[in-house]
Amino acid sequence: MLKPYKENIETIKNEIYLMGEEIVHANKISLSALKENDLSMLKDVNLSIKSLSVRANEIDNLIVKTLALYSPEARDLREMVSYLKVTNELLRAGTNSKSFVKTFKKSFNEELDRHTILEYAIPLLKASNNALETAVNLVKEENDKEVELGYKKVTVEESKTDDLYAMVEKNIFKLASENIELSKDYFEVLSSLRRLEKVADRAASISNLLVFAEVGGIIEQA
Structure with a gap:
């Protein structure tokens, strides 16, 4: 493998x-806020979607550039x-x-059954964040068996989020x-919690993609 490509x-x-x-x-940080029942802690969640989008575009551009310059073989292309x-x-x-934090902070008031x-x-x-953290850690994992084991762990956590x-x-x-x-506030809280389930779905998709990258198979979208 060419050194610049590997880099x-x-x-x-x-x-x-x-x-x-x-x-x-x-x-x-959000989890700590809920455990402490202190929503003021949510102000420390400094998650900029614009910044994430810029970073994602930069990564994608590097991927496309690498594909164009080095014409990788089948496994590398995958x-x-x-x-x-x-x-x-x-x-x-x-x-x-981000949507969870914004909606939950707005709707989770003192009148609700907290x-x-x-x-x-x-x-x-x-469970949602465990799934995401496990999936993110798989990005740096190169052992096929560990990647598949990690994928199974993610699916277990994702299944927990469905049940919860x-x-x-x-x-x-x-x-x-x-x-x-109070029904409007209750349903807005429920809407915010739905976002957590979707985070776990995304984690499942990420782990599946990383299994595909390492060992092949079929890409499944959550």
């Missing part, structure tokens, strides 16, 4: 990893195509994470029906 690959992987880590870090898709999935995960909501919202956010969202949805529907005057 470009390492740069691409590192930039994708850093992009993912930025989103994971933001979600960890890897590069996967990375092109991964940047888009990360951008979508970042957008959903305890009932947080009972499932906290583990939902934790279903439970919190049921509870919020009940609370909204019992407090019609």
Whole structure:
């Protein structure tokens, strides 16, 4: 493998990893805010979608440039195509994470049954971010078996988010029906929590793409 090509690959992987880590870090701050029941902590979530978009475009441009200059072979081509898709999935995960913070902070007021909501919202956010963090770490993993193991871990966490969202949805529907005057706020909270489930979906897509990059197979979109 040509040295410049290998250097470009390492740069691409590192930039994708850093992009993912930025989103994971933001979600960890959100998780701390929910655990402490202190929404003022959400002001520390400094996640700029514009900045993420610029970074994704820069990574994609480097990928396209590398493809044009070095004409990689089949496996390398598969890897590069996967990375092109991964940047888009990360951008979508970042957008959903940002949307969660914005909507939750706005709608989670003192009049709502906070305890009932947080009972499932906290583990939902934790599972969602575990899925994303595991997927992001796979970017730097080169062992095929470890990549496949990581993919399985992501799918387990993603499945948890489905179950947890279903439970919190049921509870919020009940609370909204019992407090019609607060139904708008309850449904906005539910909408924000839906974004966390979507982050886990994006993590599943990322891990699947990285399995495809390393061992081939079929790309499945969450």
